[in-house]
Amino acid sequence: MTVLHLADEGEAADLAAFLSRLLHYDRSAAVRLQAAGTALAVFGRPPSFEVLAIRTARLAKPYENGLDVTLDVTVSAGELLEAVDESAATAVVPGAVTGPPWAGVLPPRGGWRPEPGLPGPDALRAMVGAAVAEFRARTEELGPEGRTRAELDRIGRDIWSRAVGDTHLPVRAVHAAQSLGFLRAAGELALFSSGVWLRLRTPYGSIAVRRAGLGGLDVSVSR
Structure with missing residues (x-):
């Protein structure tokens, strides 16, 4: 089990709000998670807008149970939302899903x-x-x-x-x-x-x- 420790309750609440808004447009939405150290990026694609939405969050510490350096996985947005504990500022990363095509084509990390x-x-x-x-x-x-x-x-x-x-x-x-x-x-x-x-x-x-x-x-x- 991979546990994300978010920096505080506010970060957890903002992540949950973002996931809820994505699910409003697509009840079967998937998100791609990428993290290194204490920075988390969550990518989603609300279908009616034809854009990629990126929400970042601060982590209090790196991951538990084996993922010490990086995290890169596509998961169900609904399952991730259910796994967010705002009071504890944690989120259990659900099992990986087969990513939609957009999840394999992300914007570049640099050169902006x-x-x-x-x-x-x-x-x-x-x-x-x-x-x-x-x-x-x-x-x-x-x-x-x-x-x-x-x-x-x-x-x-x-x-x-x-x-x-x-x-x-x-x-x-x-x-x-x-x-x-x-x-x-x-x-x-x-x-x-x-x-x-x-x-x-x-x-x-x-x-x-x-x-x-x-x-x-x-x-x-x-x-």
């Missing part, structure tokens, strides 16, 4: 450089609110026969694929950040790029997205 042009937090939240309102208005204008899945998807792609400000970041990445609790009132935001990847970093987590979408596998596979 700052990207200019990212609007401030208030402007980003307003942008998401306007996009949600536009989507609702345009779909409500459709008649019963026109409200097909294909048409809803087309409207969604038109709105959520738009660029944020003067960047290449799609609006859907900001929407994902807000929906997952990353876009809170406090804290500075920053945008970085590395190869084909963009990463929106907040104090509460990061959203990574490929410039041309996340469907292809023409990047290095992380093992």
